[in-house]
Amino acid sequence: MINRQPAFRETRTEALTSIPLQWFSSETHRSQRKPEKGASISLLNSDTPESLVLKVAENRDKQAFRLLFTHFAPRIKSFLLKQKVSDEIAEDLTQEVMVTLWQKAHMFDPAKARLSTWIFRIARNKFIDKVRRKKYVEVDVENHIQMMEAPEKTDTEVIHNQDKTRINTAMEVLKPELKSVIELSFYQDLSHSQISAQLGLPLGTVKSRMRVAFQRLRAELGDY
Amino acid sequence: MVPEDKLSNSGENHLISDEWLVSYAAGNLSEAKSTLVATHAAFHPVLQRKIHSAEAMGGALIEASETAEFSDGFYDRLVAKIDIDNSQDYRPMADNSSKTDPVLPQPLVNYLDRGLDELKWRYMGPGMRQVKLHSDSNGEKLWLLKAKGGTEIPSHGHNGHEFTLVLQGSYSVDGQLFNVGDMELASDDIEDHRPIISEGKDCICLVVTEAPINLKSITGRLFQPFIGL
Numbered sequence: 001m002i003n004r005q006p007a008f009r010e011t012r013t014e015a016l017t018s019i020p021l022q023w024f025s026s027e028t029h030r031s032q033r034k035p036e037k038g039a040s041i042s043l044l045n046s047d048t049p050e051s052l053v054l055k056v057a058e059n060r061d062k063q064a065f066r067l068l069f070t071h072f073a074p075r076i077k078s079f080l081l082k083q084k085v086s087d088e089i090a091e092d093l094t095q096e097v098m099v100t101l102w103q104k105a106h107m108f109d110p111a112k113a114r115l116s117t118w119i120f121r122i123a124r125n126k127f128i129d130k131v132r133r134k135k136y137v138e139v140d141v142e143n144h145i146q147m148m149e150a151p152e153k154t155d156t157e158v159i160h161n162q163d164k165t166r167i168n169t170a171m172e173v174l175k176p177e178l179k180s181v182i183e184l185s186f187y188q189d190l191s192h193s194q195i196s197a198q199l200g201l202p203l204g205t206v207k208s209r210m211r212v213a214f215q216r217l218r219a220e221l222g223d224y
Numbered sequence: 225m226v227p228e229d230k231l232s233n234s235g236e237n238h239l240i241s242d243e244w245l246v247s248y249a250a251g252n253l254s255e256a257k258s259t260l261v262a263t264h265a266a267f268h269p270v271l272q273r274k275i276h277s278a279e280a281m282g283g284a285l286i287e288a289s290e291t292a293e294f295s296d297g298f299y300d301r302l303v304a305k306i307d308i309d310n311s312q313d314y315r316p317m318a319d320n321s322s323k324t325d326p327v328l329p330q331p332l333v334n335y336l337d338r339g340l341d342e343l344k345w346r347y348m349g350p351g352m353r354q355v356k357l358h359s360d361s362n363g364e365k366l367w368l369l370k371a372k373g374g375t376e377i378p379s380h381g382h383n384g385h386e387f388t389l390v391l392q393g394s395y396s397v398d399g400q401l402f403n404v405g406d407m408e409l410a411s412d413d414i415e416d417h418r419p420i421i422s423e424g425k426d427c428i429c430l431v432v433t434e435a436p437i438n439l440k441s442i443t444g445r446l447f448q449p450f451i452g453l
Contacts (some may be wrong), residue, residue: 074292
């Protein structure tokens with residue numbers, strides 16, 4: 001039985017309208033108050049994470065890098081700390097993620113993923129490599145892109161700004177029992193059977209909760 | 225006939241179900257299972273897209289994270305690192321994953337760092353050969369099976385789940401046909417699992433065999449009837 005279902009049946013659910021960019025608001029104010037020596041960091045309203053990465057890729061732009069650092073690094077570290085690694089390891093890994101972002105900025109394509117997705121992937125792979133010490137092959141992203149039927153919508157910059165609100169909202173509306181399986185997966189790096197042991201639930205229940213949670217979040221957040 | 229719930233995780237379309245994709249994306253899978261899932265996904269854009277969605281959730285969870293403080297001088301040390309990188313006549317790093325294989329999907333080629341013709345197959349039983357790829361301390365194994373067309377795999381029970389992904393050829397079990405790209409998830413309590421390889425060319429499968437880790441299962445393992453895995 002060959003799987004003949006169309007590759008991309010899913011429909012996107014977002015209907016986002018133009019929302020003013022406030023992506024870096026707090027960081028911008030801070031850096032405007034206390035500029036780097038000799039460098040005035042100002043964030044134009046047109047700056048998105050993606051445009052900043054582009055500047056890093058094309059011009060080796062350190063101001064752009066600094067802005068990306070200011071926004072992402074403290075969040076990456078905090079995300080890693082949830083995986084119960086020491087502060088030192090969390091900093092080491094965050095440093096590696098940021099160095100990778102600097103080195104591979106040219107490989108990031110905003111038409112294919114959000115920057116936060118790309119950063120998550122880098123952080124996950126570093127964590128698996130350095131902490132778990134196992135091989136973890138990546139799904140062939142390039143191949144994936146070639147097979148895509150249509151280019152992704154390019155309203156990404158609007159979507160980014162809403163990431164935080166959207167995931168928070170989506171997680172909030174998720175029932176607690178569904179939320180917990182997602183959190184245990186992403187924050188604590190637990191397998192299905194570990195989650196089942198931790199929550200004292202049958203394995204089948206854990207799996208079905210994960211399926212339902214994923215479907216709900218996906219419906220809420222869209223595919224991309 | 226295998227009751228439907230015994231195959232619940234692969235479903236009618238022979239695709240692995242979402243909880244495995246979420247765990248793959250979150251980085252929770254073992255080496256064997258992550259290799260299996262990534263290789264399976266290489267056949268199916270719909271799975272790639274779901275993994276991408278789940279990774280986007282990971283990204284959004286980073287976005288939504290609170291902000292941690294850094295130790296003194298963290299940023300300066302980071303900049304010192306990228307300055308070294310700069311001084312080395314920066315060139316975008318070439319993609320060195322040039323190795324490809326006509327049969328094996330790219331994630332598996334990347335994992336093996338070899339193509340199909342470079343694998344050393346070992347005798348496993350009449351009409352069957354195997355290559356062991358990885359085994360975990362908990363007894364989980366990742367291996368490749370090659371079976372000649374028409375081979376009837378000896379009946380066996382399972383101590384733990386057995387995941388089988390078809391890479392070439394096809395086989396049937398209990399009246400269901402598994403083709404290239406299809407995944408069969410055989411439950412741990414199937415007592416009589418008897419796949420039959422379709423006539424024609426060799427069937428090559430990527431297999432993950434779980435072994436239970438609880439003590440009770442040790443006696444079970446002694447009787448693990450099949451192929452010495």
